Amino acid sequence: MLAEIITIGDEILIGQIVDTNSAWMATELNKIGIRVKQISSISDDKEHILKALAEAASRASIIFITGGLGPTKDDITKKTLAEYFGVELVENKDAFANVERIFAKYNRPLLEINKQQALVPANCEVVLNENGTAPGMWFNHNGVIYMSMPGVPFEMMYMMEGQVLPKIKATLKLPVIIHKTLLTVGEGESFLAERIADIENDLPSHIKLAYLPKLGQVRLRLSAFGEDEAALQKEVDAFATRFIERIGSPFVIDQDIPLEKAILDLMESNGLTLSVAESCTGGYLSHLFTQHPGSSQVFLGGAVSYSYELKESILGVKNETLWQHGAVSEETVKEMVEGALLNFKSDLAVAITGVAGPGGGTEDKPVGTVWIAVAAKEKSLIKKYTFGSKRRQNIERSAVMALSMLNTLLTQIKK
Amino acid sequence: MLAEIITIGDEILIGQIVDTNSAWMATELNKIGIRVKQISSISDDKEHILKALAEAASRASIIFITGGLGPTKDDITKKTLAEYFGVELVENKDAFANVERIFAKYNRPLLEINKQQALVPANCEVVLNENGTAPGMWFNHNGVIYMSMPGVPFEMMYMMEGQVLPKIKATLKLPVIIHKTLLTVGEGESFLAERIADIENDLPSHIKLAYLPKLGQVRLRLSAFGEDEAALQKEVDAFATRFIERIGSPFVIDQDIPLEKAILDLMESNGLTLSVAESCTGGYLSHLFTQHPGSSQVFLGGAVSYSYELKESILGVKNETLWQHGAVSEETVKEMVEGALLNFKSDLAVAITGVAGPGGGTEDKPVGTVWIAVAAKEKSLIKKYTFGSKRRQNIERSAVMALSMLNTLLTQIKK
Numbered sequence: 001m002l003a004e005i006i007t008i009g010d011e012i013l014i015g016q017i018v019d020t021n022s023a024w025m026a027t028e029l030n031k032i033g034i035r036v037k038q039i040s041s042i043s044d045d046k047e048h049i050l051k052a053l054a055e056a057a058s059r060a061s062i063i064f065i066t067g068g069l070g071p072t073k074d075d076i077t078k079k080t081l082a083e084y085f086g087v088e089l090v091e092n093k094d095a096f097a098n099v100e101r102i103f104a105k106y107n108r109p110l111l112e113i114n115k116q117q118a119l120v121p122a123n124c125e126v127v128l129n130e131n132g133t134a135p136g137m138w139f140n141h142n143g144v145i146y147m148s149m150p151g152v153p154f155e156m157m158y159m160m161e162g163q164v165l166p167k168i169k170a171t172l173k174l175p176v177i178i179h180k181t182l183l184t185v186g187e188g189e190s191f192l193a194e195r196i197a198d199i200e201n202d203l204p205s206h207i208k209l210a211y212l213p214k215l216g217q218v219r220l221r222l223s224a225f226g227e228d229e230a231a232l233q234k235e236v237d238a239f240a241t242r243f244i245e246r247i248g249s250p251f252v253i254d255q256d257i258p259l260e261k262a263i264l265d266l267m268e269s270n271g272l273t274l275s276v277a278e279s280c281t282g283g284y285l286s287h288l289f290t291q292h293p294g295s296s297q298v299f300l301g302g303a304v305s306y307s308y309e310l311k312e313s314i315l316g317v318k319n320e321t322l323w324q325h326g327a328v329s330e331e332t333v334k335e336m337v338e339g340a341l342l343n344f345k346s347d348l349a350v351a352i353t354g355v356a357g358p359g360g361g362t363e364d365k366p367v368g369t370v371w372i373a374v375a376a377k378e379k380s381l382i383k384k385y386t387f388g389s390k391r392r393q394n395i396e397r398s399a400v401m402a403l404s405m406l407n408t409l410l411t412q413i414k415k
Numbered sequence: 416m417l418a419e420i421i422t423i424g425d426e427i428l429i430g431q432i433v434d435t436n437s438a439w440m441a442t443e444l445n446k447i448g449i450r451v452k453q454i455s456s457i458s459d460d461k462e463h464i465l466k467a468l469a470e471a472a473s474r475a476s477i478i479f480i481t482g483g484l485g486p487t488k489d490d491i492t493k494k495t496l497a498e499y500f501g502v503e504l505v506e507n508k509d510a511f512a513n514v515e516r517i518f519a520k521y522n523r524p525l526l527e528i529n530k531q532q533a534l535v536p537a538n539c540e541v542v543l544n545e546n547g548t549a550p551g552m553w554f555n556h557n558g559v560i561y562m563s564m565p566g567v568p569f570e571m572m573y574m575m576e577g578q579v580l581p582k583i584k585a586t587l588k589l590p591v592i593i594h595k596t597l598l599t600v601g602e603g604e605s606f607l608a609e610r611i612a613d614i615e616n617d618l619p620s621h622i623k624l625a626y627l628p629k630l631g632q633v634r635l636r637l638s639a640f641g642e643d644e645a646a647l648q649k650e651v652d653a654f655a656t657r658f659i660e661r662i663g664s665p666f667v668i669d670q671d672i673p674l675e676k677a678i679l680d681l682m683e684s685n686g687l688t689l690s691v692a693e694s695c696t697g698g699y700l701s702h703l704f705t706q707h708p709g710s711s712q713v714f715l716g717g718a719v720s721y722s723y724e725l726k727e728s729i730l731g732v733k734n735e736t737l738w739q740h741g742a743v744s745e746e747t748v749k750e751m752v753e754g755a756l757l758n759f760k761s762d763l764a765v766a767i768t769g770v771a772g773p774g775g776g777t778e779d780k781p782v783g784t785v786w787i788a789v790a791a792k793e794k795s796l797i798k799k800y801t802f803g804s805k806r807r808q809n810i811e812r813s814a815v816m817a818l819s820m821l822n823t824l825l826t827q828i829k830k
Contacts, residue, residue, distance in 0.1 A: 013451045015442030016627060020433050022456070027430030036428045037463070039456040041437070048453070055470070179429075190528050212426055213567075221431070256431070276719070282705025283698035286719040290697025293773050293806055301725040304691070304701045306716035310759060314718070314729055344725060358708050386520075388546065391708055393569055 001174055003029055004056040005039045008049060008068035008077050009151060012041045021066050021153055028160060033174040034062065044068055049080045057144045062168070067151030069117075069134035078137075081148060082121040085141055089119040092126050095135040102133050124148075127163050131155045136164065145171070176229045180236050181256035182220040184247055186404040189213045192220070192247065199242050207236065215393070216400040217259055252407055259403045260288040266410055267298045267348070274406075275344035276302035277315050277336040279327065280354035280370060285399045300346050305336070315339030315351075328353050328365050330382060337373035337380065348376050348409070350402050354385075356394045370398045374405045376413055381405050416589060418444055419471040420454045423464060423483035423492050424566060427456040436481050436568055443575060447584060448592040448640075449477065459483055464495045472559045477583070482566030484532075484549035493552075496563060497536040500556055504534040507541050510550040517548055539563075542578050546570045553582065560586070590640055593647045595655050596671035597635040599662060600819040604628045607635070607662065614657050622651065630808070631815040632674055667822055674818045675703040681825055682713045682763070689821075690759035691717035692730050692751040694742065695769035695785060700814045715761050720751070730754030730766075743768050743780050745797060752788035752795065763791050763824065765817050769800075771809045785813045789820045791828055796820050 005025055011017045019041060026036045037060050042048050049068075056063045068077030082089050096118035103110045117133040120126060127136030127147075132155040139146040147164055149156045168174075184192060189211050193200075200209055206226055212219040222239060224232040244251050253262040267274060278285055282304055289299045303314040308327060311317040316339040317332055325331040336351035354370030361367035368387035373380060385401055387394045420440055426432045434456060441451045452475050457467050471478045483492030497504050511533035518525045532548040535541055542551030542562075547570040554561040562579055564571045583589075599607060604626050608615075615624055621641055627634040637654060639647040659666050668677040682689060693700055697719055704714045718729040723742060726732040731754040732747055740746040751766035769785030776782035783802035788795060800816055802809045 012438065013441055013454065014445050015438040015440070015451075016625075018433060018435050018438040019454075023427065023430040023433040025430070026428055030429050036430075037458065038467075039428065039434075039454075041454040043452065052453075188523070190526055193528065194526065210425060212431060219431075275725075278698075278701075282710070282714075282716075283693075283701025283719065284705070286693075286698025287702045290699070290719070290721065290771075291807060291810065295697070296721050296775075299697075299721055301719040301721035301729075303718060303729065304698065304705070304716040306705065306711050306714055310690075310716040313758065314716075343728065356705075360711075390546070390569065390573070392706060393546075395706065 001034045001062070001172060002037045002060040003034045003062045003064060004037055004060040005064045005066070006049075006052050006056060007039070007041045007066050007151065008044060010043055013043055021151065021156055024153075024157065025064060025066075025160065028165060030177060030179070032165065032169060033177045034168070035177075044076055046076060046080050046083070049077065050084055053081075053084050053146070057142075060144070062145040062147070062172070065146065065148040066156055069148070069150050077148065078119065078121065081124075081137070081139070081146070085121055085123050085139060087122040090122045091118050092120045092135065094128065095120060095126050098128060098135065099133045127159060127167075129155055129159055130162070131158055138164075138167065176226055176232060178224045178229065178232045178236050179256070180222045180240050180254060182222075182240060182243055182247070182254050183217065183252045183257070183259060183262060184220065184250040185217045185252055185259055185400065185407060187218065187247075187250040189218050192218055192250070196220075196243055196246050199239070199246060203239065204235075207239065215396050216404065219256065221256075249408065249411065258288075258292075259400065259407075260285075261292050263403055263406055263410070264289060264292060264295055264298050266407075268294075270410075270414070272298065272347040272410075273300050274298050275300045275340045275346035275349045277340040277349065277351040278302065278304050279306060279311070279336070279352060280356040281352045281395050281398050281402075282306060282356075284395050285350065285352065285402060288399055288403075300344055302340060302344060302349075311336065314343070316343065326365065328355055328369055328371060330371055330384070333371035333373045334380075334382060337375045337382075341375055341377070348374065348406065350374050350406060352398050352402055354387075354394065354398060356398075357389055357391045368394055370394065370401075372398065372402050372405055374402065374409045376409060379409065379412060381409055416449045416477070416587060417452045417475040418449045418477045418479060419452055419475040420479045420481070421464075421467050421471060422454070422456045422481050422566065423459060425458055426482075426566075428458055436566065436571055439568075439572065440479060440481075440575065443580060446592070446594060447580065448589045449583070459491055461491060461495050461498070464492065465499055468496075468499050468561070472557075475559070477560040477562070477587070480561065480563040481571055484563070484565045492563065493534065493536065496539075496552070496554070496561075500536055500538050500554060502537040505537045506530075506533050507535045507550065509543065510535060510541050513543055513550065514548045542574060542582075544570055544574055545577070546573055551579065553579075591642055591644045591647060593639045593644065593651050594671070595637045595651050595669060597637075597655060597658055597662070597669050598632065598667045598672070598674060598677060599635065599665040600632045600667055600674055600815065600822060602633065602662075602665035604633050607633055607665070611635075611658055611661050614654070614661060618654065619650075622654065630811055631819065634671065636671070664823070664826065673703070673707075674815065674822075675700075676707050678818055678821055678825070679704060679707060679710055679713050681822075683709075685825075685829070687713065687762040687825075688715050689713050690715045690755045690761035690764045692755040692764065692766040693717065693719050694721060694726070694751070694767060695771040696767045696810050696813050696817075697721060697771075699810050700765065700767065700817060703814055703818075715759055717755060717759060717764075726751065729758070731758060741780065743770055743784055743786060745786060745799070748786035748788045749795075749797060752790045752797075756790055756792070763789065763821065765789050765821060767813050767817055769809065769813060771813075772804055772806045783809055785809065785816075787813065787817050787820055789817065789824045791824060794824065794827060796824055
C-alpha cells in the first residue's frame, strides 16, 4: 500500500520551519504497513495544489494533506479541494459545533471569519479536530483516499493517532512490515558492507537491507514485507543474528535508538554511574546524555573545563602537566579522566580534550587533534584522533568516538 | 527565479530522519533571491527519480538534488542522472584524487567500491566535496541547472556555502535583495507587532517585513527588492533604526546571528568572561556557547551538576540549602551562581536549575519549573519560570531565557 504526503504552505518552502510532521507521519504509517512514496511541500497556489493532488493520485492509494486550513485569506486548501473533486463547500454541523465549543472554551467571540472553518467540500467525511477549529476531512474519490489535516503538529498528531490511523486500519487491507535496526559505531559504511556482503546476498527479495550512515555510526536497517507476521519476525531475527555475529565489536544494539541512549540503558541495567570532563566538546556530550528522560539515573554531571584554570581547579590536572605537555595531550586527558573519577565519584568517566578549531592549531597539534579517555576503576582506554578542520564536526565526532570507546570499555568490563 | 529541491532516499520517507537540509537550503536560496517552488522527497527508485526530475524541470530553472550518493548498492542517483541526461558514467580525475586524499588522511585502504565514488555522468562539472568522497555534480541541460549533492548535512552545507551559492550568483542574473535581521528576545510576536504597527505601515511595497518567531525569540527580517544596492541598503538601514528605537530592551542585535553568539560578541568587546552552573539544561547552554569559534575568549567553562553531590563539591552549594529548599529553588540557584563566580573566577556567571521532566515533578514544583540566576560581582538577577511538560523544550527555553537575562544584565552593567 503506497501513500503520499503533501504539505501546503510557504513556511516550509522559505525554510522558516522544518517539516517534522512528515517524518512523524511516515514513521506511523510504516508501522502499519503503508509505505510513503513521495513527500511534497508546495505553496499556497491553486494550480500547484491541483497538479500535486493529481500527480500523487496517479502513484498512491492514500494521500495525506497537511496545512493551509487556517482562517486567514492565504489558506486556500479547502476551496481547492472542492474544485478538485468538483463539489461545493457546505457548512458541516459537527464542524460548526466544534468551532463553537473551542471559542466558548477560550471565552472568545466567534467572528464571521471563524465560522468559515465549518465549511467543507460536500463529498467529505468530517474528522473531528479536538485541539483546533480546522476540521479533518476524509475523501474517498475514484478509489483513492484523501485525508486533509491541519498543519499544526499537535493537532495533526492527535487526529492521526485518535482517529485517522484506526480508520485506515478498519478500511484498508494492509500487508505486514517488520523493521529491525542494528546500530554500529566506529566502522565505515563500505567496510561493513564488505564484511557482510555474503549474508546480504542471502537475503530473500522480501527483506531489504539499508545502510544509514551518520557521523561515525552506521545503522543497518532490515525491512521485511509479507503477510505472516510471526514468520517474518523469525526470519528477520535470524538474519539479524547472523549480521550481529559477523559485525563484531562495532555492533552496539539491535534497536533504533541514539547511541548515547543505548549506552545509558546499558549502564543503568548494570547499575553504573558516569561523569564527564569535557574540554573541546564544551558540554555537547553532557547534553547528548541529559536530553534523555531518566538520564539522571546514570549521569551525575561533570566539568566543562575550557580554561587551564578550570582543568586544574575542578579536575585536579597538575599545572606542570598542562605547561609541559599542553592541554591537548595524553598526559592531560589521563589526569582529566582520573580527576573526574575521583572528584565526581562515578563508576565510569569520560574525558575529552582537543583542538576543535578553526583557530588554535599548531604544527604538532593541528586543528582536529583530539585525545579521548574513558575509564573505570579497573581499566581505562586512551586514544588520539585526528579529525578535520570543521569545528562543529570535530565536536560531534569527538562525542561519538567517546561514546564508541565507552561502549568498548563497557563490553570489556562486563567480560 | 524558481528552484526545486529533490531529496532522494528512504530515510526521510520512512521517517527515520527529518529533512533539515531542505529548510536550510531554502533559507539560503531565499537570501539570494531564489524562491523554492516545491520540495519533493522521493525513494531510491529509478523511474520515480526520472519522473521527479522531469516534473521539477517543467516548473523551475534550478534543481537541487540531495542524497543517494553513497558507495553502497542502494544508491542509484548517479546512474539515474546519467540515464536522464543520456550520457555515460566516466571516471573524473579530480573526484578520484579527492577520494584518494580522504582515504589517505584516515589511513584507510582504498576499496574497489570506493573508487566508484569518482564516477560521474559525462556531462557534469564536478564540484569538489572537501568533507566526503561523494562529489558534487553541476549540470546545465536544456537551460535548466541541476545540482546534485550528498545528503549528509555538513557535506552539503559546506559545498553550498563554499562553492554552489557563489557559482549560482556568478552564473545567473539575480535581482538585488538586501536583508536585515533584528534579533529580539523575551517579547511575544503579537506584542512586537502592535508596538511597531505604524512603522510597518510606512514600509514601501518593495520592502517586506517578516516575523520569525522561535522559542522566546522573534527575528524581524526586513527584505528589500530592487536594483540599486546602495539605495536599498540606505532605505533598509533607516527603517531598521526606527524599529530598533521603538522596540527598546527586547532588541539584542541587528545581525542574523544566534542569540548566544550576540552575547559572546558583546562580552568579548567588553573584555568580560563567563562561567556556567547547569543543572536541568545538562550542558546544553555550554554547548550553545562553545559551538562558536573563538568562544574560549569569553567562556571559561563550568559545571554540569546533575546530582546533589556535584552541586556541593564543585559549586559549594550548602548541604542544608539543598535539603531545606530543594535543588530547584531560589536559594539553591543563588548559591550555584555565587559558587560559579567564586570558583570559576569569571566576571559573569549563569546558573540554571529546574525540573526538565517528564518525571521528577511535584505539586509544589511541577515539571517545567525552572530557576535561573545571572550574576556579575556588582549585580544579579534571579527569576523563576514555569514552562511546559516537554523535556526538550524545557531545556531549550531555559537556555534561551538564561541568555535573555544575561543580555539584560549586560545592558544594566554597561550603563
